[in-house]
Amino acid sequence: MTVNSVPRPEARPAGPPRPAQAAPARRRAGEIEGYRGLAALSTVVFHVWQQYHTYDRAGSHPPVGARYLASLLSLEVIDLFFVMSAYLLTLSYARAAIDGGSTRPARAFLFRRAIRILPLYFLAVLVVWASRNPELPGNWRDLVAHLTFTQVFDREQIFYTIGPTWSLSLEVLFYLVLVALGPLAVRACRPLRRRAARVAVCAGGCLLLYAGPMVWIAVARYGLGVPHTDWPVYFGPQARFGGFAAGMALAVATVALGERGRLGTGAARGLRAGAVVGLYLLSLYSAPENAAFTFYHPLTALLWTVLLFGTLHVRRRTRLHRALTARGLTWFGLISYSLFIWHEPIMLALYDGGLLPPAGPAGFPLAVPIVLAVATLGAVVSYWVIEYPASLLGRLRDGRGRPREFYPEQAR
Template sequence: MSTLSTTITTASATGPRPAEATPAKGAPARNRMNAEIQGFRGTAALLTVVFHVWQQYFTYDRDGAHSPVPNRYANALVSLEVIDFFFVLSAYLLTLSYARAAIDGGSTRPGRVFLFRRAIRIIPLYFLAVTFVWATRNPTLPGEWSDLVRHLTFTQVFDQEQIFYTIGPTWSLSLEIMFYVVLVALGPLAARACRSLRRRASRVAVCAVGCALLYIGPFIWIAVARYGLDIPHTEWPVFFGPQARFGGFAAGMGLAVLMIALGDRGLLHAKVAIPLRVAAVVGLYLLSLCGTEAEDFLTTFYHPLSALLWMVLLYSTIHVQRRGRWHRCLTVRWLTGVGLASYSLFVWHEPIMLALYNAGLLPPDGQEGFPLAVVIVMVVAVAGAAVSYWVIEYPASLLGKLKDGRGRPRDFYPEAAGQG
């Protein structure tokens, strides 16, 4: 989620094109990259649905002890968390313009414009969904009013009791909002700091070191909290707050710096790209497979390690010489369509799952009912997400056209200029 920004324009996916670039050559490559990113996003959104159905059936299994998937290797696949992917992808896309300004010079978009467009992208659907779900679960006033306030102010991630209330997965949007604020503060600052550096390599090094420090910080926090202070993993604000989870955003920022630093140089040959992708996917799977105990090392540091692997997977997908079967799979139309509506899918899939569950429309708890439950929730949630995108998300996104890139109101009637 997004982290979860879902509809990224071609320009924002690759950053502004240099003045000397040839549009005819650049456009197809950018379109392919945008489609691949949408396919990535669609895949991650579907895996998120599977994970939360798994979580529902794991948590509410009749004896509370067995996973809904009896085979531990299959269970590791369906229980794979992908929230770090959304953090990495969001940070990568949104940091590109700042990284370009810091490394190659140029201006950055005013912070107020950036925040306005992010707000237009996230808030309308989020506010509507939170208010609707909260109202259906609190039919009499005042209800759990503090829960509503925390969700509408994106502060639920700091609440131990209500972090997963109303729409549980949206705790990650709290971190998204905080990342936006950090980015509009650090991005222009990095650009100004790099102007005095004559060598491009020095500017790249400054940006890379900054990203590395942002990535290492959460590692240190988690280590101190877990092994120094012996804080249990169920202290959600400690391990879900920005101090613990910003490693995912830092990895995405590092990827943006790497991509700008490389430009069109060093494009990966298939002999290198394919092993990198395989290593990243296998690493993600092993993290899920081996992190069986809540307090063991791999589970404790799952998210910063996962973010690093997602970064490698993205890098080995977008910085390549030739696009092959992997890219064709990512760009199939139905998958990019899911990617287009992935924010709606992210917001609505848990309320839809719980509504179906409480209405008795999902199979009984336990191992036998889980596969069919995944199919039912997937079909209903994807259909609902498609409706939500076209009825709520897309119309709201048009509000972003009210201002130009410098934050000035657009003139939609230029022919009227100068008339008395």
């Protein structure tokens, strides 16, 4: 379904023509790719840390031992992935709702998301599950849950097969929510003549989506006394969609402000520093008995959003922007999905095969470079053998989701 929200001439909002978006969009994509690379590397290091350091009995966050270093390694980058994904995917809906235009049909959006996510994910799940279930029927319930992206609702097996992929369950659900709510937001904004009113509608929707999980978490923790180890309660979409809502709000803010209100170098640097300090302090002081632990994920999502805003909505590019768009870091961003999928199975295979240092905190610094090296090599192979060929399927359909017609001269 295509949503065409171009106003009739007599209803077109007044104001100067919108500035060209191509160059800023390219810069934002490069900086996001750099953050994605950093987040992927951080995820690998953190899971090696989990392998070599035990949690205390209270399940506090982060692991016991080297508290200040542990707090740094335990920064919640999954929420950063959620914020970045929601930001990028919501931009077109925000532009359509606020400034007029059209959005890609739901079928085209979902088709592109499917070829981006599914081929590698299904292959990895089948390979890892088969290696751990050599005799049929094996743990068939776990396999079905992973193939249907429902493992996040399973209290016992949420982290089975490929542990980090519980987050992909939420990612897929977000795609469905976005293609349902995005067109509704565009339709709701279409009759509104004032741009400020359209911005308010979009911002209000994001606020409601962010507040909902906060209320759920508060009721579960303080009203019903649900323990934090009841994973579906606190890791399910009803609790973790705050990260996506924050990313959607960032997209709305970016479109609403446009070229206006871009931050100066000093203000942007202060905003980024405040966000980083806040993230670290949350990780440092988070414990099961306090609110920092209870609301850790929605709060970190908000701080990651502030960090991204202080990076993207600026007047001048600085050394940070040049570092984020450096070829080495964006290269890790390119292979980040494959690295995310394969690093845990690779780490466990190396550990079980005796190719990593023995258990204990002393083995951690030696294990990190080994796992990074092997997982990166595996991610490179996975990207070029699986991800990139699958991405070529996107050419089978045009921007409106219809099958593309190919002619002989296109093959020359």
